[in-house]
Every structure is written in C-alpha cells, then in structure tokens.
Amino acid sequence: MTDSEAVGVQSKPDNENNYWIALIAVILGAFVAILNNSLINVALPKLMSVFGSSQDHIQWVLTGYMLASGIIIPVSGFVGERYGYKKSYLIALSIFVAFSFACAAAWSDNTLIAFRILQGIGGGVIMPLSMSIIYKVVPREQVGMALGLWGVASMVAPAVGPTLSGYLIEYVSWRLLFLMNVPIGLVAILFVFFALKETETNSSLKLDKSGVVLSTLTAGSLLLALSQGQSEGWSSLYIISLFFVAAFSLALLIWVESGKEDPLLEVKLWKNPVFAMSTIGSSLVMIGLYGGIFLTPVYLQNIQGLTPIDTGLLLMPQALAMAAMMPVAGKLFDKVGVVPLGVVGLTILSMMTFELHRLTIDTPNSWLRTVMMIRGIGLGLCMMPLTTAGMNAIAAISPRLIGKASGMGNVVRQVAGSFGIAVMTTIMQNRQALHIVEFGSNISSINAMMAQVQTGLASYITSFGVDAKTASGGALSILIGLAQKEAASRAIAETFLAASLPLFCTIPLVFLMRQKKPKTPPVPASPQNSSTAAN
Numbered sequence: 001m002t003d004s005e006a007v008g009v010q011s012k013p014d015n016e017n018n019y020w021i022a023l024i025a026v027i028l029g030a031f032v033a034i035l036n037n038s039l040i041n042v043a044l045p046k047l048m049s050v051f052g053s054s055q056d057h058i059q060w061v062l063t064g065y066m067l068a069s070g071i072i073i074p075v076s077g078f079v080g081e082r083y084g085y086k087k088s089y090l091i092a093l094s095i096f097v098a099f100s101f102a103c104a105a106a107w108s109d110n111t112l113i114a115f116r117i118l119q120g121i122g123g124g125v126i127m128p129l130s131m132s133i134i135y136k137v138v139p140r141e142q143v144g145m146a147l148g149l150w151g152v153a154s155m156v157a158p159a160v161g162p163t164l165s166g167y168l169i170e171y172v173s174w175r176l177l178f179l180m181n182v183p184i185g186l187v188a189i190l191f192v193f194f195a196l197k198e199t200e201t202n203s204s205l206k207l208d209k210s211g212v213v214l215s216t217l218t219a220g221s222l223l224l225a226l227s228q229g230q231s232e233g234w235s236s237l238y239i240i241s242l243f244f245v246a247a248f249s250l251a252l253l254i255w256v257e258s259g260k261e262d263p264l265l266e267v268k269l270w271k272n273p274v275f276a277m278s279t280i281g282s283s284l285v286m287i288g289l290y291g292g293i294f295l296t297p298v299y300l301q302n303i304q305g306l307t308p309i310d311t312g313l314l315l316m317p318q319a320l321a322m323a324a325m326m327p328v329a330g331k332l333f334d335k336v337g338v339v340p341l342g343v344v345g346l347t348i349l350s351m352m353t354f355e356l357h358r359l360t361i362d363t364p365n366s367w368l369r370t371v372m373m374i375r376g377i378g379l380g381l382c383m384m385p386l387t388t389a390g391m392n393a394i395a396a397i398s399p400r401l402i403g404k405a406s407g408m409g410n411v412v413r414q415v416a417g418s419f420g421i422a423v424m425t426t427i428m429q430n431r432q433a434l435h436i437v438e439f440g441s442n443i444s445s446i447n448a449m450m451a452q453v454q455t456g457l458a459s460y461i462t463s464f465g466v467d468a469k470t471a472s473g474g475a476l477s478i479l480i481g482l483a484q485k486e487a488a489s490r491a492i493a494e495t496f497l498a499a500s501l502p503l504f505c506t507i508p509l510v511f512l513m514r515q516k517k518p519k520t521p522p523v524p525a526s527p528q529n530s531s532t533a534a535n
Contacts, residue, residue, distance in 0.1 A: 023137070069120040253265065288502045318375060
C-alpha cells in the first residue's frame with residue numbers, strides 16, 4: 001500500500017484544473033460562512049435600532065447561529081460518509097445561501113433570529129466538510145499547501161469582517177450583510193457541482209441517534225452557558241444548571257460512544273497522542289486569539305474613539321499578514337513538519353500578545369498596528385500546522401475517520417473560542433471594576449481638595465463670569481471621564497496579559513505533535529536479489 005492510498009487521497013488528480021477549481025470552491029464556501037458571522041458582530045447595535053429590540057433579545061442573532069452550528073457539527077462526519085461529501089457540501093451551501101437571502105428579507109427581530117438559526121444549520125457543517133473534502137481530493141504531498149490556503153478563510157474573514165460591516169452599515173444597508181452571501185455562495189455551488197467528484201459513500205452506515213441526542217445536549221448547553229454567563233451571572237442557577245447538564249451529558253456521551261462499533265463521535269480519536277495534542281493546542285490558541293479579536297475593537301472604539309471603519313483599517317495589516325503567511329506555512333509544513341513552524345509561530349504570537357499589555361489611553365496607533373501585524377505573521381505560521389498535524393495523524397492510520405476527526409476538532413475549537421471570549425470578558429470587567437474603585441478613592445480626595453480651592457478662589461473665578469461651583473463640577477466630570485477610560489484601558493491591557501498565557505502554554509505541546517514515521521521493513525533476501533548483489 002502506498003502512502004497516498006493510506007491517506008485515502010489520490011497521489012495525482014485526474015484533472016489538475018478540476019482539482020484547483022474544486023479547492024477554490026471549497027475555500028470560497030468556507031470564507032463566506034465565516035465572514036458572514038464576523039459581519040454580524042458589528043451590526044448588532046444597528047439591528048437593535050432598526051427592529052426596536054433589546055440588547056438581550058437581539059443577541060440571539062449571534063447566539064442562535066452559534067448554537068445551531070455547534071449542535072450540527074458532530075453530525076458532519078456521518079453525513080459526509082453516508083451520502084457523500086460533495087452532495088453534503090452542496091446541501092450545506094444551499095441551506096446557507098437560501099437562509100442568507102431570508103435573513104436579508106427579515107421583517108422583525110424574531111424572524112431574523114429564526115432565519116439565522118436555520119442558516120447556522122448549513123453554515124455549521126461547511127467548515128468540517130470543507131476540511132474533509134481537502135483530504136479526499138488533494139494529493140498528500142500538497143495537503144499542507146491546500147490547508148494553508150483554506151486557513152486564509154478561517155483566519156482572515158474575522159479580521160476583514162468588522163471593516164466591511166462598518167462600511168455597509170454606515171453607507172449602504174444592513175440587509176447587504178446577508179444579501180452579499182447569495183452571489184458568492186451560488187458561484188461556490190456551481191464550482192463544486194461541476195469540478196468536484198463525489199467521494200465514496202457507505203450506504204450501510206446507520207445514524208447513531210443516542211450520540212446525536214447526547215452531543216446536542218452537551219454542545220448546546222455548554223455553548224449557551226458560555227454565551228450568556230456574563231449577562232445572567234456565572235453563579236446564577238440558570239448558568240450552573242447548564243454547566244451541570246453539559247458535564248453530565250458529556251460523561252454519558254463518552255460512556256455510550258465508547259461501547260459502540262460505529263459511533264457518531266469516535267472517542268478513540270483521543271487515544272492518538274498527536275491528534276489529542278493538536279486539538280488541545282489549537283484550542284488553546286483559539287482561547288487567546290478570540291480574546292484578542294474581541295478586545296482590540298473595544299479598546300480602539302470605546303477608549304480611543306475610532307469608528308468601526310477606522311478600526312478595521314487599522315487591523316487590516318494583521319489580516320494581510322495572516323493571509324500572506326498561511327500559504328507559506330502550508331508549503332513549509334509539507335517539507336519541515338509541525339515543530340519548527342509551530343514553535344516559531346507560537347513564540348511570535350505569544351510575545352506580541354504579551355506586548356499588548358502595555359496599552360494605555362494614548363498608545364500610538366502606529367505602534368499598535370505594527371504589533372498586530374507581527375502578531376498576524378505568528379498566527380499565520382502556527383495555526384494551520386497545529387490543526388493539520390492532528391488530521392494527518394488520523395489520516396495516516398484510518399482515512400475513513402477523517403470526517404469524524406474534522407467534526408470533533410471543529411466543535412472543540414468552537415467551544416474553546418466561546419470559552420475564550422467569556423473568560424476574557426469576565427477578566428476585563430472585573431479588572432475594570434477594581435480600577436474604578438481605586439480611581440474613585442483618588443477622585444474623592446481630589447474632589448475634597450477642589451472644594452477647598454473653590455472656596456479660596458471663588459471671588460477670583462467669579463470675576464471671569466464663571467460660577468465657581470460650575471467650574472469645579474466641570475473639572476470633576478472631566479476627571480471622572482478620564483478615570484473611567486484609564487480604568488478600562490488598564491483592564492484591557494491586563495486581559496491581554498491573561499490572553500497570552502494559553503498561547504505560551506501551547507509551545508511545549510508542539511514537541512508532542514511530531515509524528516513518527518513508520519519504519520520500513522527490510523526487504524527479505526531472495527535468490528534473485530542475492531545473485532544481483534553478488535554480480
């Protein structure tokens with residue numbers, strides 16, 4: 001058996017042009033799905049005013065999509081193997097495009113939330129299916145390069161989204177945020193339909209219903225708790241109950257799936273040390289990364305007063321750096337493996353995230369732009385190798401598990417991203433409250449001092465036609481505003497310090513992702529070989 005046969009891909013595609021067109025289509029579909037979600041983050045205030053909705057209610061535009069996609073991801077492996085990855089991907093793209101159009105035509109906040117949930121059913125499986133398709137159609141020696149291009153979609157789309165969203169909201173219409181998915185999605189559907197060959201199917205495969213129920217309970221309750229923990233209170237009965245349901249369902253899921261011949265979720269994947277370290281490592285990166293994606297716009301818009309468009313333009317070099325480095329990392333991965341790229345990329349990413357703890361109210365934008373761009377280089381170097389190492393380890397042992405490995409990795413990383421946002425938000429708010437208390441005591445002292453100054457200089461200030469009480473009150477208001485901004489900037493800086501910790505912790509894990517090459521058994525001696533050697 002050749003290496004390519006072991007991975008379940010062709011060593012040379014039948015049609016090189018079709019292979020590249022299919023790859024472009026897969027990347028395009030993944031890009032539009034991720035971009036759409038990053039567009040909506042910025043649009044929530046606009047949607048609140050358009051529909052007259054409350055913040056808690058309109059938040060379900062994001063939460064509903066996230067829950068639907070998180071619940072459906074574990075089923076992606078079964079669907080791909082049972083019905084074929086091409087057909088499954090076409091159906092997922094069609095659902096996503098159809099309900100993108102429906103979201104654009106929404107007439108109320110409730111209809112928009114409903115359409116977003118249905119859109120999430122299609123969008124949720126696009127990423128794991130697209131990764132599996134790459135392993136099915138791309139030659140093994142080019143998998144790293146292909147996944148590097150694919151990684152551009154998953155990393156650059158969240159960086160481009162805020163800029164594009166801010167522009168469309170300010171100058172065009174919020175409906176275009178959804179409507180723009182339709183032509184791009186239709187092009188991807190046409191490319192996939194004509195350029196991609198259907199993969200082998202397993203008609204005897206049966207749906208693991210108990211696995212579906214338990215994985216739905218686990219992912220749904222956990223994601224819901226992480227998304228609403230801050231607003232509801234982490235110690236509230238509602239959030240604690242959700243965490244209890246998630247933990248109980250997960251334990252039961254592991255027990256049930258371990259005893260099945262063909263389970264929905266292959267628990268034995270975690271027995272592979274390379275896959276386990278790869279998934280854990282990439283999840284730790286997601287925790288630190290999503291914290292940074294959330295914190296930077298908050299700092300630029302709430303503290304430095306930049307518009308969403310200006311914020312996106314400032315962060316654009318980071319996105320371009322990631323886009324440039326991902327294909328390079330893919331090409332290098334095929335040659336040098338995960339360790340050099342992972343260590344160098346993670347070191348750069350960790351150090352630059354740590355550097356962001358120096359942020360202050362008046363940090364120059366040029367410094368921040370430079371740090372974020374170098375950070376993007378590190379992210380572009382490390383993220384794709386971390387993910388690909390685990391997938392390659394599974395592909396080399398059992399090609400049929402690629403779909404389930406992709407689904408498993410994606411759902412774990414999605415939970416990690418939600419966990420990162422929840423934890424970093426909590427840290428930021430707690431630190432901000434602490435600093436406000438500290439500054440409050442200082443302001444009280446300043447206020448008492450200003451009262452004495454006001455008494456002593458009352459006649460002098462009044463001679464200028466200004467009431468002394470008004471003058472001191474205005475000065476106090478300015479001080480309070482500056483104190484609040486200073487507290488927020490310090491809190492964000494300290495949260496970046498916390499975000500760097502999981503990134504630093506990932507560096508030693510990279511050395512455990514090195515895949516051992518199978519030893520080639522010696523060729524047994526034969527009379528013909530012996531005689532040839534003698535001659």
